[in-house]
Amino acid sequence: MKQGQATNTELFKGKVAIVTGAAQGLGLAYVQALLGRGAYVVSSDLGTDRSGAGENQHLIAQAAQNLQANKGQLITHSGRLDQEAGCKELIELAVSHFGALDILIHNAGWVGYQSIEEQENDFLERSLGINVHAPVWLSKHAWAHLKQSSSPRIVLNTSDRAMYEQYAQPGLVAYAAGKMAQLGIMNALSMEGKAHGILVNAISPVAKTRMWGITEAPENLKPEWVAPGVLYLASLLCQDSGIILRASNGQFTATRFKENPGVVYPTNLARIECASVEDVAHHWPSIREFGDAS
Numbered sequence: 260m261k262q263g264q265a266t267n268t269e270l271f272k273g274k275v276a277i278v279t280g281a282a283q284g285l286g287l288a289y290v291q292a293l294l295g296r297g298a299y300v301v302s303s304d305l306g307t308d309r310s311g312a313g314e315n316q317h318l319i320a321q322a323a324q325n326l327q328a329n330k331g332q333l334i335t336h337s338g339r340l341d342q343e344a345g346c347k348e349l350i351e352l353a354v355s356h357f358g359a360l361d362i363l364i365h366n367a368g369w370v371g372y373q374s375i376e377e378q379e380n381d382f383l384e385r386s387l388g389i390n391v392h393a394p395v396w397l398s399k400h401a402w403a404h405l406k407q408s409s410s411p412r413i414v415l416n417t418s419d420r421a422m423y424e425q426y427a428q429p430g431l432v433a434y435a436a437g438k439m440a441q442l443g444i445m446n447a448l449s450m451e452g453k454a455h456g457i458l459v460n461a462i463s464p465v466a467k468t469r470m471w472g473i474t475e476a477p478e479n480l481k482p483e484w485v486a487p488g489v490l491y492l493a494s495l496l497c498q499d500s501g502i503i504l505r506a507s508n509g510q511f512t513a514t515r516f517k518e519n520p521g522v523v524y525p526t527n528l529a530r531i532e533c534a535s536v537e538d539v540a541h542h543w544p545s546i547r548e549f550g551d552a553s
Contacts, residue, residue: 270494271298274410275357277349277401279303279340279393280367282322285466285482289364292486293493294328298362301353302326303336307369312385340367341388346396350404360404362493364414365394368437372430383433390416390437394444402457410495411457413448415441417503419463422514442503442516449501458500460492465507484509 276293280286282304290302302323306315316337323335336352339345353360367389373382394415405411419426421438441461448459466482485506491497492504503514521529531546533539539546 266296268296270296270490270496271362273297273299274361275299275301275353275359276362276364276493277301277303277353277360277397278364278366279349279397280365282306282319285464285485286364286366287322287326288482288486289366289489290333291326292483292490293362294326294332296490298332299357300328300333301336301349301356302333303338303340303349304367305337305339340393340397341385342392343396343399346393347400350397350400354404359408360401361408361410362412362414363397363401363405364489364493365397365441366416367393368416370431370434372428373433374430375432378432383436386433386437387440391440391444394441398444398448405452405457406455411452411455412493412497413452413457413459414489414492415445415459415461417441417445417461417463419465419505422463422503445503446501446516452500458492458497460497460500460502460504462489462492463503463505464489465505480508487511 271293274297276298278286278290278293278300281290281302286302286304290300293300302319304319304322306318319335319337323333326333334352334356336349338348340349350360369386369389371382371386373379398413401413405413416438418434418438420428420431421435422442427435445459445461448457451457452459462485464482464485465480466485467480488504488506488511492502499513501515505512505514518524519529523529531542533542533546
């Protein structure tokens with residue numbers, strides 16, 4: 260893999276970061292990378308199974324024991340984040356222990372398959388809990404502390420399987436709903452954070468983790484190859500907000516929803532006028548021009 264430039268081991272010196280879903284896979288890779296660059300880290304994981312159910316509070320402690328951290332650099336947390344109280348507890352833990360909060364990386368999530376005809380309320384709520392409720396409540400209670408930081412950053416989590424129709428899979432309605440919701444949260448918080456210098460972006464990672472049923476270290480699509488992109492979004496080096504960074508196999512590309520030129524929102528889309536359904540049908544080939552020749 261990939262030859263990097265010389266690294267600054269103190270890029271995050273003195274910065275305090277929270278990483279959720281940090282006991283395995285991507286979250287664990289982010290924590291290790293932050294520690295290696297000098298950050299103080301609160302590593303949070305409830306220890307759920309692959310379906311997002313249950314809990315194992317010893318999992319995050321075991322993960323921390325295997326990490327390379329200086330004394331006092333890392334603490335752990337295990338608690339539910341699908342309710343406000345649990346999110347508030349996590350933020351308060353970071354601030355009470357380290358005295359500040361600079362970075363919030365919400366990585367926690369799960370992949371579950373359930374066809375639309377079989378969709379169950381508990382299944383849907385489990386997905387919305389970790390993908391919608393958690394980032395909102397975490398951001399709410401982090402906000403006042405981030406406003407006091409010299410480089411406040413939030414990194415949320417989305418998925419190519421939600422953003423792009425060609426990568427969608429049957430049974431992923433609940434998953435896709437939660438991952439797309441985080442983009443709406445990102446956009447809204449980006450605007451709300453602008454006056455305070457709080458930058459909010461999202462990572463769309465592809466990595467072989469337990470969500471793929473992987474138990475051995477993969478030869479490609481390694482979680483640690485996503486970490487440089489997440490660290491960039493979390494660092495003072497990043498000056499963008501509202502960006503989606505796609506990461507796969509050590510490669511990165513940024514994307515975002517971009518408005519057409521000439522639009523005066525909401526009164527003028529600067530496009531094709533239609534007064535009837537027949538007009539829409541007649542002009543459909545032009546209306547449907549996405550700019551990708553499809």
